Amino acid sequence: MIVRSPEPGGRVPPGGALRVAFKVEPGHEVLAARLLVDGQDVTDASGQRVAGTFPPSRVELVYSPPGGWSPGAHEAAVVLAPGAAPEAWTFTVS
Secondary structure, eight states, rough: OOEEEEEOOOOEOOTEEEEEEEEEOOOOOSSSEEEEETTEGGGGGEEEEOOOOSSEEEEEEEEEOTTTTOOOOEEEEEOSSTOOOOEEEEEEEO
């Protein structure tokens, strides 16, 4: 994982998005990683962007919940591969 926004302890506005980006090897633009928010897998509800470089070197997941974020603390986690321990951090919506 090369980018996570917001950073641990960071802030997101109610209409903002959570972003995580991963460096990928050429030919491996499909992620095995999963994105969880507050314990729920939101990977399939996230937008996926592949870097416009050739060959692609980065894939980004972008998530914003339908109806916006509820105010307060939230936890995001990334599971990089099946069976791997999640890499979790918290952020605040305000």
